[in-house]
Amino acid sequence: MKLYNLLIAAAACVAASESRSILRSRDAEPGKGRDALKFPASTLTPSSQKYWYEEIEKQGTSPFLEGGEDFKIYRNVQDYGASGNGSDATAAIQAAIDDGGRCGGGNCGGYTGRQAIVYIPGGTYLISDTIRLHVGTELRGDPLNMPVLKAESALDPLVRGFDPELVPTTTFMISIRNIIFDSTSVDPKSSMRLLDWAVSQTSTLINCVFNMPDSSEHVGVAQEGEPDTSNEGGGSPIIVSDLTFHGGRVGLLLNAQQCTLKGIRFVGCATGLEVKSVFAATFHGLEFDTCGTGVNMTKEDSVKGGVSFVDCSSTNSDVAIDAMFTGHGAGSAIIDNFANDEDKVTFQAGDIRLTGDVESYVMGNQYVDNSNDPFVNNFVSSEINITRPRALVERNGKYLVKAQPTYDQYNVSSFASVKDAGAKGDGRTDDTAAINKALQDNADCKITFFPHGVYIVTDTIVVPPGSRIVGEFMSMISGSGPNFGDIDHPRPVVQVGQKGDIGLSEMTDMLITIAEILPGAILLEVNMAGANPGDVSFHTTHLFIGGIAGSEVNQKCGTSPVDCKAGFMHMHLTNTSQAYIENMWAWTADHSLDGAGASGFIGTGRGILIEAIKGSWLMGVSPEHTDLYGTNIANAENVYNSFSQFETAYWQPWEPHPWTPNAAYHDPDFSNCDGDDNPQCRMGWPLRVSGSKGFMLYGTGFWAFFNTWDGSNYTGNCPGKYCQLNAVEVTNRTEGSYLFNINTKQIQNLVWGPGTDGSAQVLAEQAHNPGSWPAAGGILAAYLGFSD
C-alpha cells in the first residue's frame, strides 16, 4: 500500500538534504487523514508493524509533582493483567487508570500533576463495570489495530469520561482516541450509554468507533454528565472530531453549551445526532447513512441559539434534519452545502420542508444591510448565496479539513526524542539550545517526539520547514526569562518558520505556556505556508497563560491587572502564514487548575491576531479572557472559523486599561468609545475584522459573565442587564465576508462598524435579536452587510 513505500524512504534518511525524503509535504495528505472505518486496521498494516508509541522509550515525567520522581505517565493495561483475549479486563483497566495515587477532581496533584496515558493494545477487552476516568487521563488505543471495549451488560455508561468530582464545565484534560466501543452483545432493549462525555475545553475525542446493535435503545456518546443531578449537561467542549457510529437509538446526544462536531459518520442509527440542549454549535462534515433521522432537534428550545451545518450529507435516511424552531431568533439554522438524495427531506421545521441537495439556506434573523433597521433586517427562512473563497476549499468545493495525524504509518525508528538530544523537560533546565538543534537535525528526516514534561526555554524555539512535532498528552514548552520581557519588542516562544518559508510543519499534543510574567511573550507565531494547503497544521495544541503548576503567573499577579501584564499575545498568524488549526484553547487563566495561587487578575494583551492571506482554518479554536481582543483579523484574506468562543477577562472593565494600544499589531484603540463614559465600552472585543476579505465565520459564543469586582468576588449583576457593550467590530472595507450565528450573552451591541452613511455606529443589537444564552443572550443568524 502506498503508505508503506514511505517507510523505505524513512530508512534512507541521511543528513544530506537531497536524500531527505521522508517528510515531503505530499505525504501530509492534506484534507484526508485516515478514516478508521474505511480502512479496517487489520488490513491496513503488515502484522509485523507496531505502533510507534507502544514501542518508543517512555521518558515522560511530571516535574512539578512533589515526590513524583517515579510517577509513571504511561501505563499499558496489559501490564495490569488485561489480556485483550475477550476476557474481563475491567479491574485491570481501572487499575491502570488509578495507579500512582491518581484520583478524581484534580485532588491528587491538580489537573496536570498526575496526567496519565492509559494505553490499550489491539484486542478485545470485556467490560463488566463502568470504567471511570479522572481529569488528566488519556485513554489511547493502538490506531493500527484498534482495541475493542466490549460491554458485558447494560452499563450506563460503559466509559465515564466526565469527572463527577467536578462539574462538566471544569472537566478539562480528558482524552480518548483510537478505540472501538462495542455494545453489540448487550440486550438491544436495555438502555445504556457507551461514553459519557460531559467535558469541556482541552478535552479530545478523536478517531473512535461506536458499534451498537441496530434498532436498540443504546446511545453512543452522551455529552450529558449525570442526568437529573446538578452535574447534568452543560459542558463547554471546543470540538469532537472524526468518529463513526453504527446502530443504536442515538449516535451522539448533544447537551452542552457549545461545540464544533467535525468529520462524524452515522451509519444505521435510528437518530444520528440528537440535540437535547445547546446554545450554539457548528456541525462540519457530518455524514448520515441510512439513519431514520439524521439530526433530531425537535425538542422545544433544544437549540437556544444558532447551529450551522457545513459540508454535511445524508444518504438513504428518512429525514436529514428534523427541527422544531419557534422562529425569531432562538433556533436559528444555517445550512451551507448539504447533499441529500433527491427525494429525501433535508430540513423540516413547522411548515418548512426542503428536499434534496441544499446549497445554502438561512433560518433566523438576517441582516442584509448596515442600517440596523429591524424592519429591513428581519427573520427569514430562505435560500442564500454564499461565495466561498477559493483558497479555503478543495477541488470538490468543500472546505479543507485534516484529521489529527497518528503517524501510525511510521515505525519507532522514524522518531527522535528531544530528551535523547539533550533536553531535560524537568521544568528547570534551559532546553532552548537542545530543542533548536534537535529540530534542525530532524527537519525532513525524523518526527520529533517531546516526552511528557515541562521544557523551559529562554529564547524562541524555531520550527523549520520539514518538521513534525508530537507531544505526549500536553508536553509543555514554557517560556522564561528576559528575552520575553520587553513589551516594546515582543518575541515568540515558539515560531513556526521564518517569514516566507514554504513547507511542512505539523504539531500535535503540545501545550505552549510561560513560566512567569512576561509582557513581551507571544506564545506562538506562524510564518510558514504549506507547499499544499493544510501542510502547516496544529492539532490538540493549546496555549495557556497561568493556571498551572510551574507557572508563577497566578501567584505573582496579585490583585490588579495593571501590575500584571502577563503575556503579550497568544497566537499570531502573520501575513506569510497559512495554517490549519484544530482543537486549540488559547486560555488566559481565570483560576488555577493546580491549587496554589488563585489570582484571577491575569492580563494578557491579545488573543489571536490573523494577518494571513493564503488561508487560515480555525476548526475548534477558542481564545478566552484576553484584554484587548479575542480574535483580531487585520488585512487578512481567506479565513475559515468553525465556531469561536470568547469570554472577556472577568475583572474587566478596569480603569486604567493595563495596555497601551500598539499600532504595529493592529490593536484597537477604543476610539469608538470616545465621548462615552461607559467603562463597558473598553472591555476586550470578542472579535474584530478590519480591511479583510473572505472571512467565513460559522458561529460564535461570546459570553460575558461578570463586570464588577466587589473586593472579594466577581459579580454577575451587570447593571442594566448587559455586562459588556460591544461584541464584533468590522471596519475598513472588509468584504466577501459572512458572519453566521453570532451568539452572545449579555452584550448590548452585536455588530459595530460603518453604517449606510459610512460613519461608525451600532449595526445590530442584542435587544433586536434575543436568544441563545437563556434569558440573557442574542442570536443573529446571518450578517451579510460585508459579503459583497
Ligand SMILES: *[C@@H]1O[C@H](CO)[C@@H](O)[C@H](O)[C@H]1NC(C)=O
Ligand atoms: C522500521 O522500518 C524500517 C523500514 O521499513 C525497517 O528497516 C526497520 O527495521 C523498522 N524498525 C523497527 C524497529 O521495526
Ligand SMILES: *[C@@H]1O[C@H](CO)[C@@H](O)[C@H](O)[C@H]1NC(C)=O
Ligand atoms: C485470556 O487471558 C486470561 C488472562 O491472561 C486467561 O486467564 C484466560 O485463560 C485467557 N482466555 C483464553 C480463552 O485464552
Ligand SMILES: *[C@@H]1O[C@H](CO)[C@@H](O)[C@H](O)[C@H]1NC(C)=O
Ligand atoms: C426527538 O427527540 C426528542 C427529545 O429531544 C424525543 O422526545 C423524540 O422522540 C425524538 N424523535 C425521534 C423521531 O426520535
Ligand SMILES: *[C@@H]1O[C@H](CO)[C@@H](O)[C@H](O)[C@H]1NC(C)=O
Ligand atoms: C443568488 O444569486 C443569483 C444569481 O446572481 C440570483 O439570481 C438570486 O436571486 C440570488 N439569490 C438570493 C437568495 O439572493
Ligand SMILES: *[C@@H]1O[C@H](CO)[C@@H](O)[C@H](O)[C@H]1NC(C)=O
Ligand atoms: C507583512 O507584515 C509585515 C510586518 O509584519 C510588513 O512589513 C509587510 O509589509 C507585510 N506584507 C504585506 C504583503 O502586507
Ligand SMILES: *[C@@H]1O[C@H](CO)[C@@H](O)[C@H](O)[C@H]1NC(C)=O
Ligand atoms: C465572596 O468572597 C468571600 C471571601 O472570599 C467568600 O467567603 C464568599 O463566599 C463570597 N461570596 C460569594 C457570593 O461568592
Ligand SMILES: *[C@@H]1O[C@H](CO)[C@@H](O)[C@H](O)[C@H]1NC(C)=O
Ligand atoms: C483602518 O485603516 C486605516 C488606514 O489604513 C488605519 O489608520 C486604521 O487604524 C484602520 N482601522 C482599523 C480599525 O483597523
